[in-house]
Amino acid sequence: MARDNILLVDSVHKSYGGRVALNGASLEVAKSSITGVIGPNGSGKSTLFNIVAGSLRPDAGHILLNGRDVSQASPADICRQGVGRTFQISRLFSELTVLENLVAIAHGLSDHEAVERAMGLLEFLEITGLRDKWGRELSYGQCKLVEIARALMLQPTVMLLDEPFAGINPRLQNRIVDHLQGLRERGLTLFFIDHEMRIVLGICDELYVLAEGQVIANGDPAEIRASQAVREAYF
Numbered sequence: 001m002a003r004d005n006i007l008l009v010d011s012v013h014k015s016y017g018g019r020v021a022l023n024g025a026s027l028e029v030a031k032s033s034i035t036g037v038i039g040p041n042g043s044g045k046s047t048l049f050n051i052v053a054g055s056l057r058p059d060a061g062h063i064l065l066n067g068r069d070v071s072q073a074s075p076a077d078i079c080r081q082g083v084g085r086t087f088q089i090s091r092l093f094s095e096l097t098v099l100e101n102l103v104a105i106a107h108g109l110s111d112h113e114a115v116e117r118a119m120g121l122l123e124f125l126e127i128t129g130l131r132d133k134w135g136r137e138l139s140y141g142q143c144k145l146v147e148i149a150r151a152l153m154l155q156p157t158v159m160l161l162d163e164p165f166a167g168i169n170p171r172l173q174n175r176i177v178d179h180l181q182g183l184r185e186r187g188l189t190l191f192f193i194d195h196e197m198r199i200v201l202g203i204c205d206e207l208y209v210l211a212e213g214q215v216i217a218n219g220d221p222a223e224i225r226a227s228q229a230v231r232e233a234y235f
């Protein structure tokens, strides 16, 4: 059966001045999959992510979303086309409560509908207790969960997660894993970069390994573990 891709990165190049960050990287993200990108520091993961999200333009190559070329689209356009994202460093409003943070980005909903959707997401993520906390009061790990809830307010079909597991304790990491699997079961596609190998190898259907701006390996976690190229570049 033909594979149903939602996202395609085709031969993307990007340099900063003379420094090459991506050197012809290509990858595919299957619909309703959990797909991860790993790689050593400086291998181009953040650059790739920012290009997919529309915050950076590729120098060459293309990004296709549902078959449509979005290489030159703005972050707002990408978002309108169903791509949500979380950030490595929280972008929550510190002077709003958690509920207000969620409601603030609702689009095309009445206040009542926005609150209802936000409450549903807080319940799904088991953080209703945070509802009235100020953004500034949240711990780093709580911010990660609220960021996920906020991205889900716009009902994306693809979620880009920038290091969702970094710097949080294993118990919370496991909770986030459960939630991401729950979202995938609802049909969402999840695409993320992270360094936490235990989790990445445990949760991903498919993995891409970047080194020096190129994909040096891809496959399921067992194939990645067994890859000699990956061991040399990464482990």
Ligand SMILES: Nc1ncnc2c1ncn2[C@@H]1O[C@H](COP(=O)(O)OP(=O)(O)OP(=O)(O)O)[C@@H](O)[C@H]1O
Pocket (backbone or CB within 6 Å): 016, 019, 020, 021, 039, 040, 041, 042, 043, 044, 045, 046, 047, 048
């Ligand atoms: N704004 C920038 N200006 C100049 N060079 C940059 C810039 N951003 C990234 N780079 C360089 O591009 C290369 C790829 O960086 P990138 O941040 O995409 O890698 P990464 O895999 O996400 O790294 P890390 O795991 O450390 O976050 C690195 O050599 C980096 O120093």
